[in-house]
Amino acid sequence: MNIKKITEMALIRAVKGIHPKIGKNCFFAENATVVGEVEMGDNCSVWFNAVVRGDVHYIKIGNNVNIQDGAVIHCTYQKSPVNIGNNVSIAHNAIVHGCTINDNVLIGMGAIVMDDVVVESNSIIAAGAVVSQGTVVESGSVYAGIPAKKIKSIDTKLLEGQVNRISKSYTMYASWHDPSIEPVV
Secondary structure, eight states, X not given: OOHHHHHHHSEEEOBXXXXXXXXXXXXXXXXXXXXXXXXXXXXXXXXXXOEEEEEEXXXXXXXXXXXXXXXXXXXXXXXXXXXXXXXXXXOTTOEEEXXXXXXXXXXXXXXXXXXXXXXXXXXXXXXXXXXXXXXXXXTTEEEETTTTEEEEEOOHHHHHHHHHHHHHHHHHHHHHHOTTSOOOO
């Protein structure tokens, strides 16, 4: 993707000489921020007021990830990086900090995921949940509450379909803002 085009849309810059690496067909809202050691896959989107701050450790983001309005992704200095798999939706105003999120995951609106958490594939963190440091979120589960606990199991095929639908929808929304973005079918 043309870096000039990206920087006209969002604050994307180096920290300590390390530049973000951006995949193909990505969208960045005008006031999105992506700084430092960030590696982002293809078909990703970072929406209005969202911050991806790889200044104190690295952040790796897979393909088909949407980081919705007001979400924050950050790390702990020299301790806890962020690793995000494919087909992940990080909803409005969620905070993802120093953790690992595997494939096909929905982090709900306003949820907080703390350091050293591992969110296994095909799971949901409910809106407003706080996932405490070191928690392992089981695959095929919904976690909710403060502190977040497993509230039910879900059919992983159904969840995978829902998460993929959200991911594709956000690529479509991005194409409304930037005609060069190709919706994922």
